[in-house]
Amino acid sequence: MKIAICGKGGSGKSTVAALLAREYARRNRAVLVVDTDESNLGLHRLLGTDAPPDLMGYFGGKGAVTEKIMAAMPDPSSVDLVGETWTIDGIPRDYVALENWVRLVAIGKIHDAGEGCACPMGMLARQFLDHLDLGDDEVVIADTEAGIEHFGRGVDQGADVILMVVDPSFESLRLAEKVADMAARIGVPLRYVLNKTDPISAARLRESMPDPSRVVCEIPQDPGILAAGLDGRVLDQSHPAIVALANLLDGTREGRA
Ligand SMILES: Nc1ncnc2c1ncn2[C@@H]1O[C@H](COP(=O)(O)OP(=O)(O)OP(=O)(O)O)[C@@H](O)[C@H]1O
Ligand SMILES: [Mg+2]
Structure with missing residues (x-):
């Protein structure tokens, strides 16, 4: 099962990715988290690992990948960056961080001022996720960058389900409409996870969501x-809302099989 997690900046995407990854690992599932956010640097801490080197390095580095893309202009989508089909076990070990039975791969980070746009990261993220061939019990969780650029890059296209994390804000509500549109266009099921709620904001969010029947999980504000x-510490506690979410996603998967 491939799960793409999206939402507005700071809504809790990486938090939900880490909690869900730990939950599936507790169920003895093989879990790979794919960090497709080129800007933020802290996901590995929530998983209790060191930061893995950029997977981009395996493909020759950002410069080499950019050259390949430029050489294919005006049709950059014709570039085959990844080539063969990959399995989770086949990912070169030097590029995988492992802790508590959760594996983490980071597509590529922006390291320097003026290093150019992050399009190569987007293209590699999409192709890598597309080329991952999963066994029945394997789970891939892709943590995306804030907003909707990943839709433009096609990162969500190969997902079995998109989870949008919605915090109590007008911006999140607006984005929820936009994401519903985009998910429908690419034909990937969309579910909403309400996060950082209290009873009042949760009720108001549910009233205002574009399609409340897609709300499958609610995680209250949690100290x-x-x-x-804040401390950059591992998120390894079991959370009842996440347990229920994992059950539901498993049910969805069986339903679609
Ligand atoms: N349910 C919650 N209760 C309390 N704090 C939360 C909750 N969920 C997330 N947070 C906090 O909100 C902040 C943003 O969370 P997180 O980094 O997961 O968001 P994000 O959507 O991945 O952000 P970004 O867009 O920067 O990648 C963090 O400080 C995190 O600890
Ligand atoms: Mg994040």
């Missing part, structure tokens, strides 16, 4: 999550 996020 423990906040403290772990």
